[in-house]
Amino acid sequence: MKAYAQPIKRLISELSKLPGIGEKTATRLANHILKAQDEDVRKLAESIIDVKKKIKLCRTCLNLTEADVCHICHDKSRDQGIICVVEEPDAMAAIEESGGYHGTYHVLHGALAPLDGVGPENLHLNELMKRINGGGIKEVIIATNPDVHGEATALLIIKMLKGKNIKVTRIATGVPMGGDLKYVDKMTLSKSLEFRRGM
């Protein structure tokens, strides 16, 4: 990287901060950007700035959205009485792509991770309880990852919902233990939702 002029070095160093991008790839990307049309480069830069400026969390489910309320919470054809609780937006996206689910979501933006100091106060559990206490919810499907953190989060939510007269289900196995929903294939994911079990 030494051979490059300062602005290129800076771009390479910024790009290598991205996940999965090493210095080699960053250098290739930087060179590509350097050769690209001005217009294309401007669009890329703007879209990066835009995403940070415009994307916020849905007031209801904390999904990423441009509006106050996301398109799923807005969609009256979806069953607004079912909430599927996920750890991250990418798990939600994976379930959406599997195509078999027609309820709503709640994105926690994390999972209980005691060793990392992530406790209930760091997750969006209060928002979930508020939704449930607001009435109209008949089922909560817990679709946190099947690893220690996801399981602990599921156990916590089950305890929080005890005595609330709501059907609580957990996505079925088939999703491998220790796995991450976003890497599970569509078929397995749609089956695991279909065969969710009561808690």
Add this chain to the structure above:
Amino acid sequence: MTRESFKTDAFILRCLNYSESDLIVTFYSSEFGKLRGIAKGAKRSKKRFANVFEPFSLTKIIFSRHRPDALAFIEACEIIDHYPDIRTDLEKTLVASYFADLTDNFSPEGKVNIKVFELLQNFLLLLGKEKATEATLRFFELRLLKVTGFEPALDHCAQCKIPLTNGNAYYFYPREGGIKCFACARPERYEEPLSAGAVRTLLLGKTMDLDKIKTVSLSGALAAECREMLVSFITHLLGKEIKSMKVMEQIRRMGLP
């Protein structure tokens, strides 16, 4: 250059996302003490590491490294015990996480201490079988302090050396790692005493048979005294709060069924 490979049983203490696909895992191994290694592709590959990196799991690992103090390269890792009875219980999961957290914090890398490994193994087995109680927590703390060389002196007053006497009140001094009797301590009004009963319970817990621990009912004021003493000592020794303890307390404060 071919590197020599080593094989050992090891508990997973902590996993850190290193990149999109790699993990840095901290182990406590029976033969090498605490060691840190990189697991390439751990977050994605289903073949090489089939979801094995989970806190407090017992595993068998094969690793290599350039030097004893270098980051190990994890070549293979297979599960010996996932502790399903712990993982399906929130309280037990929190306690087991705390055990792993404490073990990590009290273990310098590369120092072999089979007693630490055995302690963790014994207490995880116990936790799988029995309810997670205050006694389980306190006795683990106490025994870990003991095997790592930080055992508090509880059987006599640190100053006048008079042995622990029933009915008396004592004061614990984290800096000195011991208790003092009322006469020697000359406590300020805000200092909370530690009853001789609490100290006795802790002394018992240090050596008591594992299967007897379930018979110890540590609750109410006695539990609070023991907790305060050990947690303040641990916080003092480490110079920080233990994260998993904070999470455990957050959840307890929620007062869930």
